[in-house]
Amino acid sequence: MEKIKIGFIGCGSFANTVHYPSLYEMEDVEIAGICDLDEKRLKETGEKFKIENRYTDYKKMFEKLDLDAVYIIMPPHHLYDIVVDALKRNLNVFIEKPPGITLYQIKNLANLAVKNGCKSMVGFNRRFIPLIKKVREIVEKNGPIIQIVSTFYKNMFPNFLYYNGAVDILTCDAIHSVDIMRWFCGEVKNVRSIVKSYFSNTPNAFNAIMEFESGATGILLTNWTVGKRIHTFEIHSKCISAFVNPNEKALIFRDNKEEAEILSTQEIAQSNEFHKFYGYFFENRHFIDCLKENKEPECNFSDAVKTMELIEKIYKNNISI
Ligand SMILES: NC(=O)c1ccc[n+]([C@@H]2O[C@H](COP(=O)([O-])OP(=O)(O)OC[C@H]3O[C@@H](n4cnc5c(N)ncnc54)[C@H](O)[C@@H]3O)[C@@H](O)[C@H]2O)c1
Numbered sequence: 001m002e003k004i005k006i007g008f009i010g011c012g013s014f015a016n017t018v019h020y021p022s023l024y025e026m027e028d029v030e031i032a033g034i035c036d037l038d039e040k041r042l043k044e045t046g047e048k049f050k051i052e053n054r055y056t057d058y059k060k061m062f063e064k065l066d067l068d069a070v071y072i073i074m075p076p077h078h079l080y081d082i083v084v085d086a087l088k089r090n091l092n093v094f095i096e097k098p099p100g101i102t103l104y105q106i107k108n109l110a111n112l113a114v115k116n117g118c119k120s121m122v123g124f125n126r127r128f129i130p131l132i133k134k135v136r137e138i139v140e141k142n143g144p145i146i147q148i149v150s151t152f153y154k155n156m157f158p159n160f161l162y163y164n165g166a167v168d169i170l171t172c173d174a175i176h177s178v179d180i181m182r183w184f185c186g187e188v189k190n191v192r193s194i195v196k197s198y199f200s201n202t203p204n205a206f207n208a209i210m211e212f213e214s215g216a217t218g219i220l221l222t223n224w225t226v227g228k229r230i231h232t233f234e235i236h237s238k239c240i241s242a243f244v245n246p247n248e249k250a251l252i253f254r255d256n257k258e259e260a261e262i263l264s265t266q267e268i269a270q271s272n273e274f275h276k277f278y279g280y281f282f283e284n285r286h287f288i289d290c291l292k293e294n295k296e297p298e299c300n301f302s303d304a305v306k307t308m309e310l311i312e313k314i315y316k317n318n319i320s321i
């Protein structure tokens with residue numbers, strides 16, 4: 001079998017938790033080489049996933065290896081130049097969220113990917129969580145989604161800065177909640193938001209009401225100063241309502257009945273492994289399949305532009321200024 005040859009830049013903690021294990025267990029993938037500036041991390045990751053070709057200079061890896069695609073997984077403010085370099089060498093590229101630190105950046109990356117005929121993907125893993133996919137399938141059997149609530153709460157008190165302030169909370173992390181609303185309901189026609197900076201000089205609570213072109217109504221509720229991490233979704237269609245906590249389960253109510261149908265996230269994913277039941281394995285599988293079948297990944301850079309545009313709209317339509 002012809003294997004897809006991946007070069008991997010970044011041997012960081014998240015990459016080691018979800019992306020390396022996912023790719024490592026795919027029989028049709030070879031992690032042909034890895035790169036990190038940090039030699040200790042490079043060695044540890046290389047040994048753990050049995051990768052011989054190790055580089056501290058990614059350009060050398062590009063020159064030495066004949067790669068099908070490159071994963072570039074590192075802090076978002078260090079990403080841009082390397083992604084540009086990879087695309088200019090006609091390499092297909094997978095990056096994590098956020099897709100750059102500004103809308104301007106991702107627009108330029110999307111243009112370059114299209115110009116050079118490269119496949120691209122942003123790791124919006126929530127779209128690939130098996131429980132969420134299953135819930136969508138069940139709810140849409142009753143017709144289009146008419147209402148969605150997407151919540152993401154965290155407690156980052158008192159330091160609300162990601163990467164010392166290189167990128168804001170909404171772009172860096174709450175973006176998951178915004179992107180999944182687009183995935184469920186399509187593009188947004190109208191947005192009104194309340195963006196607040198609680199106990200801080202920088203925004204850390206992003207709440208919005210949206211009207212989708214489909215006619216659906218969306219509510220975004222996020223706040224990084226509250227009790228703990230709670231990340232849930234409500235998805236409603238005609239006579240059906242799903243309340244989803246993708247870490248645990250979904251409750252599905254139908255036709256005014258008291259009893260809920262309960263779906264467990266681990267059972268639907270057929271796995272207790274985090275990188276599987278939380279969607280990472282399946283997003284990686286999607287990227288590899290798209291490379292093999294010459295298809296565009298569903299969350300390519302051009303699609304990520306739309307999520308970043310929605311983020312910009314949330315900031316611009318803040319009614320509390
Ligand atoms: N989808 C999710 O649920 C989720 C969750 C957590 C983090 N993330 C994303 O993952 C990314 C961070 O991944 P991580 O935790 O593995 O990163 P990390 O910050 O732990 O590690 C990044 C690695 O990149 C290396 N590096 C930096 N510049 C380099 C260069 N020029 N050449 C080679 N190596 C270089 C660093 O030495 C470091 O080892 C971020 O984009 C973050 O937003 C996503």
